[in-house]
Amino acid sequence: MKVREIVEALERLAPPALAESWDNSGLTVGDPDGEVRRIVVTLDVTEGTLEYAAAMEAELVVAHHPLIFGKLSAIRADDPVGRLVMKAVRSGIAVYGMHTNLDNAPGGMNDELADRLGMMDRRPLVPLSGAYKVAVTVPDEHAEAVMNAMFDAGAGKMGHYDRCAFKTEGEGTFRPLAGAHPFVGQRETTARVPEEKLEALVDRAHLDGVLAVLAKAHPYEHPAVDVIELFRQKTDLGTGRVGRIVPIQGGEFLPWLKEKLDLPYVRVCGDLPQWVEKVAVLGGSGASYILAAARSGADVYVTGDVKHHDALLAKELSLPVVDAGHYGLEKHGVDWLIRGLQNTLNELQYNQVEILVDAAGMDPFYLG
Template identity: 40%
Template sequence: MFARGETILQLMERLAPKHYAVPEDKIGLQVGSAAKEVKRVLVALDVNQAVVREAVSLDAELIIAHHAVIYRPLAHLRTDTPSGALAAELLRRDIAVYISHTNLDTAEGGMNDWMAEALGLAGRDVLEEIHTDKLSKLVVFVPETHHEAVRNAMFAAGAGWIGNYSHCSFNIEGTGTFVPREGTDPFIGTAGKMEKAAEIRIETVVPDSARKAVIAAMLKAHPYEEVAYDLYSMDLKGRSFGLGRVGKLPSAETLEQFAERVKSALQVPFVRMVGDPAKPIRKVAVLGGSGSRYIRHASFAGADVLVTGDIDYHSAQDAEAAGLAIIDPGHNAEKIMKPKLAQWLNDQLRAKGYNTEVFASQIDTEPFKLR
């Protein structure tokens, strides 16, 4: 059994919900249709003609990429231009393209966490907060025989988090009453007669980002034909999500040593470095992509160094004046997402019983070369 495109995109949006993206970011399905069965998926950093040829060679029907294939508004779709020819080839081959960009950067277990893990950073915090989940309280009444199954289903779908504590709930024993009417098929009781049932009132917190999944899981696990539950809005804030990560190395090392760590961990042939090579480095800020505007954020967080791409001349001078070291491994360092995301998707699809295969692109889309 192969997954449909919509199912794969739902998995992607569970990892990296669209509302995690910065405003006006170009994300989502950009080319083709997801309303089809997908046997093979290709995960890429960028989409160019070489990546499309790779997808064709794999018989992939879907490309999931980090960088948008349509970034600027199109004034026309001419096949004698590079962008037009690329779109035409994708459509001709019936290959859909889905983009997960700053929402994947922001997501827990996404781009910036992958980069921080590769660098060995512990005790990570967000560099810039983008989104904070609002919390709701979910109350559901469950027969005693099924309350653990229902509660665990809600926890598995994302309910029950308070700070860094998971599986949080409050449970009260009580008696439920109801009269099954004509045409019902009650789990307990007989149509037309008052029924009393020993029930558990389960209360738990649900973040907005997981609300639909939690309610769906609760309804699926619940034995009743009609489920009695309430959802209350709360003023409390849940977990915060954002761009970049700040963490610490296991032990201090010089900037020069750390630069070698970055090259090895992010598999890049060179880095640009700002700062004294002998400077001790312990606290590290990392942000995939272009990070010039995050120099102040990194300094405010007390970082010794910022690892990010596309640092311009004047931003480098600003960092140097502020005493912040910079390691620029280039924008292409985000290629770390290809094997990580491919593995995550493969695991999710296998767990759901699908035979759809996910491959990490082997195409190097780095445009810069050293001479």
């Protein structure tokens, strides 16, 4: 199996379009056409990770955090990131990162946390806007094939429904000029063709894929496609999750949380209410969303990397915040990655690819 095939499978689970603009998810090191027999899954790419991968003769590392975050102007052995890049290249190991696209994807990092908390009636803490309506005119006899291709690529999903679309009948006109290669009609002659206009909603994550398959399935050289952004349309995509749990007394919440998320300890800012029922959670660094958590009406906000002034803001907002640590929350994303990757390989019947876990030393902190 090739690196690019595994990348395509991973990007179906967490489309790159869901990544934040500052992120650098994707294949950062390696040959897309390289063969893969073993994959190492990890939270971070470290020297230990690459040494383990090389010892196990793995050809690909799949990490939550990208190996390269910022712009590299040089790759040098005396630079920490450059040294890792050089080590991966020398060992013939490709490195793929899926970061904020995994965080924002339905069923991804934050849904994994919500599942572990038994969260009901959940929604994104900060939804992604940017649903689109895609409309295209197609000759009658090809309309069904084009529509099915769009559906298969993710168009037409609305809540608990799929394959939703609207069709209208009409007549298309065009005149092929010199150099054209018309599917129907003759050059320099106006053609009139019975056509159907197909319209379907597409979320941000699937837009590029839908447009690509539409162009491939459409018989015309230059299909007439409208892409209209629906600014007020919200989707089930977004950062963090907020929802209800089975009500629990405030004094019992922290032991319950540590058990559910396998946490040895947490830091807490603010007094927990008598009862906790509505919880907001965001894996990784979620301090910048404290205001959003307060506005959501959450009884408590669970996240990581909360700084001193963030805690002061939370107290001013009367929002109890539990800092479970960056690793403490995102280690569950590694569990999701392993399951998702294994299920995908099983579906594709690539049983010859082995998945290994870099479990040692992923948490950089210890209690002194």
